[in-house]
Amino acid sequence: MRILIVEDDTPTAEFIERGLQELGHVVDRVSNGKDGVIYALEDAYDLAVIDRMLPGLDGVSIVKSLRGSGSSLPIILLTAMGGVDDRVEGLEAGADDYLVKPFAFSELMARINALSRRPSLKAQITEMHVADLTLDLVRRTTTRSGQNIDLKSREFAVLEVLMRNEGRVVTRTMLLEQVWDFNFLPQTSVVETLISRLRAKIDKPFDTPLLHTIRNTGYSVHAPR
Template identity: 40%
Template sequence: MSRILVVEDEERIAAFVAKGLRAAGMQPTTVRTGADALEIVRSGEVDLVVLDLGLPDTDGFAVLRRMRETGSATPVIILTARTSVEDTVAGLEGGADDYMPKPFRFEELLARIRRRLSTPSGPGETTTLEHGSVSLDLRTRRAGVGGREVELSAREFALAEAFLRHPGQVLSREQLLSRVWGYDFDPGSNVVDVYVRYLRNKLGTEVIATVRGMGYRLDG
């Protein structure tokens, strides 16, 4: 199971990312300060770091610099509201493996984390999801229905993944928005209904049931 350190002082964002990582079969740890982050990284118990730059005790660039000075090769993805070219270049030249601006969508962050993880999956990390005739390979990002490969967009795949991780469970539009589109997405949007319709067209109309007034459920 991949161990991800989330260094983020905004509690809402940290909780959102940690929840999504747990659902993806990973083991997140969240800290608010650079000092705590460096202590955990020194322990060697981390496979990847998601690092904010605006920390209460220091700048994220200083944390990154200290990691690299002490010989840590742990992959680092900077997740920050600083979007200038200068900051992006400084982060990448300072040893970051990726640089992602806020606001962000979780499935994109997850895709970047998976791409940066160089170690094989542990026995506890799920790489294939199956329910009824539908299957998803999380490594190759391929989907299948009844043995037939189906082409899904990145967003459709993320939505299908959310359903396959909770088969038979009713998921509200708000839950799906948070998981697939990100914590900052407009809760009044009908984008969930639109993409459920896309999925039904590709996976089969009987696969996803509408539960009136509650949300959607993945059936057999």
């Protein structure tokens, strides 16, 4: 995804930027509200992470300005103020989610992932393709080179996440959060076990591998490059 960060606290901005870039996202970063509005309106972003308190134009004002301009850009507001009224103000202004500082990067990614699954961020699709691999989201069927592949529900769910992120790295933590709803379970090997089963079904019977392990990072589905 292409993500805009609007944050005037340099350590926080760099922390978010570094984490997103490590996962393969394209990131632009600005440090004031005026530039935030300009960037958000002039460029095509998939999501924006905007601080609540900013010089010149605060985060809520940015959200109101963007919504008033007709922008449907998904927005996560960051704030050091955790009061209910403050959160309500941000959400009613048009923000899609709210995250109180300090926060773990994994929580931010969980919220980004949740927004990425909403129809507002990506068009509703019923079928996905990567090379000769097809995933039918309505019939819940999988085929490759015209051959039916029998996937169990978890295998299908993992493959769906990977194919929705075609060409991008999906980390083990992201899969645990999205498929198993585990926020933190470092000792489990369920992801590795399932990936092994999935690879045996969608890759090994065919000449060209599509499921790739990115060492020390995660997994990616993409056609040969």
